[in-house]
Amino acid sequence: MKSPRAWWVAVALTTLANLCQADLRLTLDASDLQQAERAASQQLLDEAVAALPPRVIQRLDREVHVRWHDGLTHDVYGSAGGNVLLLNRRLLPALTDGSATSTLTSRPHGSVRRELLATLIHEVGHLYDRSRLWSPENHRQLAFCSQRAASLGLVGLPDSCRGQTERRFTLSDDPRLLDLAGWPQRVGQRGEREVSNAQAARSPDAYELTNPLEFVAVNLEYFLLDPSYACRRPSLHRYFREHFGWQPSNVDDCVAGLPILNAGHDFARTPLVKLDPQRVYEVDYLFAEANDAWVSRWGHSMLRLVICAPGRPRGPSCRLDLDHHLVLSFRAFVGDVQLSSWDGLTGVYPSRLFVLPLGQVIDEYTKVELRSLASIPLKLQRDEIDRLVERSAEMHWSYDGNYYFLSNNCAVETLKLLRSGTARPELTALDSILPSGLLAMLINRGLADASVLDDPREALRLGYRFDSYRDRYQAMFAVLRDRLGLPQEDVEQWLALDAEARRPWIDKADLRASAALLLVEQAALRRHLLLAQEELKKRYLGDRQRGDTSLAKADETLQDILANSGYLSRPAELLDGVGYGLPQANEWQRLEQESSQRQARLSQLTEALNAEVRLLLGDERRRELESIEANLAQIGQHLRGLHRAAGGLKLP
Template identity: 70%
Template sequence: MSWSRTWLLGLALLASTCSQAELRLQLTDAELSPAERQASQQLLQDALAALPPRLKQQLDRRVSVRWRNLPAQVYGRAGRFSGIELNSALLPGLSDGSRTTTLTSRPHGTVRRELLATVLHEITHLYDRAQLWPQVERQLQHQCRQREQSLGAVGLPDYCRGQTARRFTLSDDPLLLDLAGWPQQVGRRGTREQDNHQVARSPDSYELSNPREFLAVNMEYFLLDPSYACRRPSLARYMSAHFAWTPANQQPCAEGLAYLNAGRDFARQPLGSIDPQRVYQVDYLLAEANDALASRWGHSMLRLVICAPGRPLGPDCRLDLQEHLVLSYRAFVGDVQLSSWDGLTGAYPSRLFVLPLEQVIEEYTKVELRSLASVPLRLNRVQLEHLVTRAVEQHWSYDGDYWFLSNNCAVETLKLLRSGTQHPRLHALDSIMPNGLLDTLLARGLADRSVLADDAEALRLGYRFDSFRDRYQAMFSVLQAQLPIEQTQVEDWLALPAEQRQPWFARADLRTSAALLLLEQAALRRQLLLAQDELKRRYLSGRDGVDPTLNKAGGALHQILANSGFLSRPAELLEGGYGLPQRAEWQRLETQSQARQQQLRQLSDNLDQEVRTLLEPARLAEMQATETNLTQLGAHLRALHKSGGGLQLP
């Protein structure tokens, strides 16, 4: 045999040996009984069979496994050099026929399942510590340099330094950290938040202690729970992509993702279902700023353009406004007092509300007199559907802290966009202001500015919803054309006492009376807003129990606020389970949410009857005078119409 043939044969044998090299688990206890040894060996074989092939190949080593006396709460641990140790107190339950005994305090249930999960958990720690990806470090450094050159973003070198300082293990992968609940801090690229706020619907609270344990706990469920991909689809996709492998035991997922509609219509069943494949587009929805502290930079939201049943995906879906939903991170206020100081110190929970678009349009354009801009995001189909799925996951799991200046609606929305779409252009993007975030999205080509170019067309197609302030000003111009009033702006007219507006009614023709009616309706909405603010202060001053009437109405209000929390934190309706609710849990969701909604409806009816007793006499008198004006204007309009006048509104 020639030297070259010998060399080629040796190389082939070496390649064959390397291709077969993989993780080995070796039981090292010498004093086990035959039954204990057999059960232990079977446990290790089952663990190896459950692991991804890539993990076993890359973790090419012999790992010793021993039974040891460990604290009762510790089922196992992996030392850096000593292999894996299992709690010997569980060995009898594994080997004497009682291995199916249920452990009610443990997430996996039985002794055998818990021990199998423990072995997989500790192997994941070994894999995570192995530092197997030096090529990843070189690749990311190269990508950072390329991104810096292509985007030229201010502050991007800080982001790159944050990346190159990583350990480059699986548990500190930026994408995993985003999905796990340790997102990038605002204004500090590469620095991660310290606390995990994805606290609801967790399979095991131990996962929240740090990213290493999060990875290990989720590997248990990824490998053992057939419903994992249905309960935590974003993480399941991540795991499958990393290992280029999917467990064979996965069950099919039901169509649609459950959510609770936080709309104010307490007569409807709040439980709904979103099918990501029925979402045509996702828009960045911006409510323009006003003078209030909490909204002087606008409010960031996402609009889901959902197609009506039977309609194919396409531009016509934008006409199905009754189907569209809004994702809105808001401070959940469990009391009537909205304190600016509390907002600055993070005293309010930050939660993801799912609201009907029609309600959002009304509350901003009619009540708060703020316009809305709805700008489509430039996402491909995969990014869009993953974003919708991620949003529903956050709806069920997230309960953060709302900070007006550092973790507000813009910051929360940006974090959702990052983790949901995994769009590379979002990684180095940063903004703490809603209007600034929209400007940045437009500047990076991530949103379509062209839809706002023509105001009339944008209004017609639903890319813009204008404030009723402009309409009220148009009505006010009708008044100015006929009546010798002194006011020049509609705000000045609406600020007049109702009794000073009333004498002008008799002098108005049909057209002007119609304009007066619309403005008087606006005046009543304004009074309701002022009454709402007054109610907060009045209610707080009456909570000490001096006035039983105040207590009755205030109690109803307090109960509404306390009992409506489930609409933004729906996990409290379910016991057990984790992640997205599955079909088996929907029946309980329907029952529980309907019962809560009926209770809210009753409380709302009680509050409607009693709430005016909480108002100051002057405010109550002004509201009643405005309502009297509306009655008089209605009668005046009917009389004019009966006399034959035509009605033409501008």
């Protein structure tokens, strides 16, 4: 009888010997095949094995029998179970006579032969993903532990060795892959994953969305067979490359710049641009403070990309290039003029990632909604910034989720993007459905630098804070009270006056007071435009419910605008049925044409609607808007006269 020491030495030697001969073998069942069929089949199997990562071949040290089978349905290319892999026999003649290489646009991989090759890889991928065999690293660790135990006269493995050799995750349950694949961790659910996959746009094969097992197998096909996979799905390509420690030799060189659609209101400018991650200096958590509206009472979460102007070296001075900065904002895409609280609670609205110019976002919140913005830098490494920007572009093209005000809102979506984009472990445990709560957590965990707000004046100067224009309006009103002796106590009382009641004060104003009047009167115009918008909305909804046809033309125009603007938040519409993932150079021309046509159409529709809606306002509202516009014209004329009298520069 062998001693325990000798027995463990034998185990170690056997383990090392098995490691040396570990190998996946695809063995063809050729018992009923003709010579030409055997040759074509064997060539296909050899090509499949040659395409597999070495790690897959080493780990799956087994023999898998491949058989042509008559029992598979017409549209199924193959299936696997245990160590048997079946291929659809109806495809064998085309493989044998070479016609299977003909281009077939109806299939994702382009030909019957490529589909068969992808099927072999797909099914081997399932075997690998489900395998609980130890990796080569585990075998080496086991051999080392066995030798160590034998030298110490121990029977069995020490607990420390067992912990080191256990394999924790397969591919399809790896948390990192699930984040990238579209089954992210649900916020507030103690680590549970989303049930459905919302990254459905620009998919190479809808079968990947079935479950994580199929996602891994489908994406393994494209990782190994499609040279453009690295450019179309860069985050997943990097994941597979790092997992296998290897990548195919025929990977495409990716063109610099990530395609995005700028959803700004300037319809005269092309929305299609290329975003270069290397020009992004920093990423800020952009927080819009709360107001009294029920959908905004907890603030709004966004990310700000601090992008350097072309030619400027990456550095702190890039914060001055505000015209180049972009904002990533998850919002509910509302395909109607009315925002329904019930629909928002039940997930009727799509949740999409809008890419917006910073200037528009600042105006939207500080001038229109009178809410301040705080822009707080995130403490990210250079590679984390690059990957976050890259991941944002991927989500921009692929994501079309459901927006829930209380469970999948802007804060939740932003947190999920930060998790998948940076892979920072500190983000895994964060759990907040409130934008303000997420900001507090990021600060408390040392992921956001709130010290930039310590000096309010400096924060305003450097663009870390953008104050609500309410404070500016009040400051300008204080100038008016001082210069003109106005009886009103605050700017709200002044704006509550009719425009005609404010007009007599214009000619009494000096240069400084006139400048203040101009700013405050512009605030009055914005205020009444919002009131007009609300008035039109109520009339539109009421008349539509009553079947009134007086708004028919405006209704048609508005619906056209809503239908044509959806592509700005779901750009995959521009390339429906063409390609997958991030668009590549061969799709760029179509993108330019489609986006330019949509943008021109939106410009025409907006002009038409602007012309129509003014006629639909009530007489009182229309007269007030016209009076405010007359005030603005008179203030401008008065200012120019004061400048000429003072010998100053002539104002336009």
